[in-house]
Amino acid sequence: MIVLGSTGSIGVNTLEVAKKFSIDIEVLVAGNNIELLNKQIQEHNPKTVVIANKDDLFKVKHPNVLCGEEAILKIIEDSKSDLVVNALVGFLGLRPTLTALKCNKRVALANKESLVACGAFIDTAKIQPIDSEHFGLWYLLQNRPVEKMIITASGGAFRDWDIKKLQRATLADTQKHPNWSMGQKITIDSATMVNKMFELLEARWLFGEGKYDAIIETKSLIHALIDFKDGSTTAHFADANMQLPIAFALDSKMQENILSHVDLLKVGSLEFREITVERYPVWEIKEELLQNPSRGVVVNAANEVAIEKFIAKEIGFMDIAKNIIKAYEKFDAQPKNVDDVFAIDKEVRNFVRVE
Numbered sequence: 001m002i003v004l005g006s007t008g009s010i011g012v013n014t015l016e017v018a019k020k021f022s023i024d025i026e027v028l029v030a031g032n033n034i035e036l037l038n039k040q041i042q043e044h045n046p047k048t049v050v051i052a053n054k055d056d057l058f059k060v061k062h063p064n065v066l067c068g069e070e071a072i073l074k075i076i077e078d079s080k081s082d083l084v085v086n087a088l089v090g091f092l093g094l095r096p097t098l099t100a101l102k103c104n105k106r107v108a109l110a111n112k113e114s115l116v117a118c119g120a121f122i123d124t125a126k127i128q129p130i131d132s133e134h135f136g137l138w139y140l141l142q143n144r145p146v147e148k149m150i151i152t153a154s155g156g157a158f159r160d161w162d163i164k165k166l167q168r169a170t171l172a173d174t175q176k177h178p179n180w181s182m183g184q185k186i187t188i189d190s191a192t193m194v195n196k197m198f199e200l201l202e203a204r205w206l207f208g209e210g211k212y213d214a215i216i217e218t219k220s221l222i223h224a225l226i227d228f229k230d231g232s233t234t235a236h237f238a239d240a241n242m243q244l245p246i247a248f249a250l251d252s253k254m255q256e257n258i259l260s261h262v263d264l265l266k267v268g269s270l271e272f273r274e275i276t277v278e279r280y281p282v283w284e285i286k287e288e289l290l291q292n293p294s295r296g297v298v299v300n301a302a303n304e305v306a307i308e309k310f311i312a313k314e315i316g317f318m319d320i321a322k323n324i325i326k327a328y329e330k331f332d333a334q335p336k337n338v339d340d341v342f343a344i345d346k347e348v349r350n351f352v353r354v355e
């Protein structure tokens, strides 16, 4: 298989699962972490490697190394593998998803920005999501009428902070996720609750029209719940470890033991909280966005630029949501095709950059 983003949090977990299942790795794609990439090359012996920057080419211990975004698309087109794991972060992951699907490959999709920005034009039949909440929903779904699908949020790094202090929160503060160890960008998205809004959109594209909502479960032991029309509610419990969703994304008929069971006596109690607009201002547009999911492209582009500005200390933490909402109010056109998605993405980025 091909692993895009092999040196990231999902990429590393994917390679561990691949080792356990003895899956052959044809291509590794990484960004700047060449030290880790070299270790992965030694262990998995890929035929081809792609990295982000040509200045790093000489550091990679492999005879066949390419670089840049076009090279990622080319190796997908040229490869024999039937399965592409897309664990790239951000809008950068969209073209590889589209290319893999065009080449009739299966896509194990962690790159949620692909569906958020372009879900209307992606055939989800060939996609197995790598996200704990969608895995949970998929696991719970059975042939009974559903009332509502609910996903859980941890509440992120600032769930217990005094709201008045949030504007001055630093990048380092955002990274103190209570339950999960993940890449920098998704950990910021968890703190703003953008991650959960993205996941509601993903769910909408993956499972179709219906009622979707999210609540905070502070231990991240329940990942999804389904309210069935008959009055039953079922919940998916599993430890906060992505290897379970990854294992099923690589092999949906998977029968192996991947994790220890959650020990409810050790857990003792669970706490649920509402997601409020006061702490998570982006939640204000959640319902409207779910009614018009194609507008996800606007939210995604605004979020990526706002995060860049936050990291560069040009704006405070609470301004990330303000930038998103402002862009959302300004750009209300819905993309009619994939070209529109790229055009709107560009326009929104230009707008937020100068805001």
Ligand SMILES: NC(=O)C1=CN([C@@H]2O[C@H](COP(=O)(O)OP(=O)(O)OC[C@H]3O[C@@H](n4cnc5c(N)ncnc54)[C@H](OP(=O)(O)O)[C@@H]3O)[C@@H](O)[C@H]2O)C=CC1
Binding pocket: 004, 005, 006, 007, 008, 009, 010, 011, 029, 030, 031, 032, 033, 034, 051, 052, 087, 088, 089, 090, 092, 110, 111, 112, 113, 130, 131, 132, 180, 181, 182, 183, 184, 185, 186, 242
């Ligand atoms: N982490 C998690 O538990 C979950 C993540 N996701 C989603 O999965 C995706 C990946 O997340 P995560 O693993 O946390 O992110 P990371 O930041 O940990 O990893 C991102 C990967 O993309 C690579 N990369 C970045 N830019 C480039 C580039 N220009 N060219 C080639 N490779 C590049 C990075 O390389 P390098 O590090 O070498 O620079 C790294 O391998 C995101 O969309 C996220 O929202 C979804 C559910 C759970």
Ligand SMILES: CC(=O)[C@@H](O)[C@H](O)COP(=O)(O)O
Binding pocket: 131, 132, 133, 152, 153, 154, 155, 156, 180, 189, 190, 191, 195, 196, 242
């Ligand atoms: C592991 C995973 O699936 C993440 O998307 C996780 O859900 C992020 O944590 P939050 O619940 O804080 O957004």
Ligand SMILES: [Mn+2]
Binding pocket: 131, 132, 133, 199
């Ligand atoms: Mn998730």
